[in-house]
Amino acid sequence: MGSDGTAHAADGTPSGTWVWPANTLLGGLDPDSRDLLLTLGKMVQYTSDRIILRETDQSTFVLVLLDGVVKATGRAQDTRDALLAVRIGGDLVGELGVLDGRPRSATVTSCGVVVGRLVTRDDFIACLRENPRVAESVQRSVVGKLRSANSRRIDFAGSDARTRVARVLYDLAVTYGTREGDGAFVAWPLTQPELATLIGAAEPTVHKALRDLRAAGVIATGYRRLRINDLDRLREVAFS
Secondary structure (H helix, E strand, O other): OOOOOOOEEEOOOOOOOOOOOOOOHHHHOOHHHHHHHOOOOEEEEEOOOOEEEOOOOOOOEEEEEEEEEEEEEEEOOOOOEEEEEEEEOOOEEOHHHHHHOOOOOOEEEEEEEEEEEEEEHHHHHHHHHHOHHHHHHHHHHHHHHHHHHHHHHHHHOOOOHHHHHHHHHHHHHHHHOEEEOOEEEEOOOOOHHHHHHHHOOOHHHHHHHHHHHHHOOOEEEEOOEEEEOOHHHHHHHHHO
């Protein structure tokens, strides 16, 4: 492993072609700005379950995710790892520590193989200063993440565990899922303990909520796979 924490690194142009959701940084950039951002840094690839960023570290790089899924976790007071967010190809990871110069606020771990471009702080900051469109898009991305976190806290206040589980599943399906008829498929990156910490419930409670949703035919689950059979029904459970 290199000094920057990468599992593997190789310079060059991405060998794959990816389509990024419009609500991600890369998906929302105009082609010229996106191409410019993707010239920065070097190509990296991480194997599954590799720690890319570690909470409290002073590393100084951002990762532009091209493909794959990562999860951000933080150490709670009871020493459990609380799930904070999930990021996919098209998203930017590690920008907060680079922008404010403070230690990492979360640990970021790969869920399956992850491909991206690792960009040093100096190159990233220079790009933002010299290219207003990229800077504006990064700013919108950061604000969007903060709004999403605040919205989740507000939505969860006073909701029962089944409703909170349904809201997380619906959000993942709409944001990151692949539509299939009336439903959607999600390459499920979360374990039940992680889902429990995300919604603030005990693991047996989450297990029961998932079982109830499966029994009702709303979802189907497998190993790191989630199928939403009917998005409309799931939305009714989540927001009725």
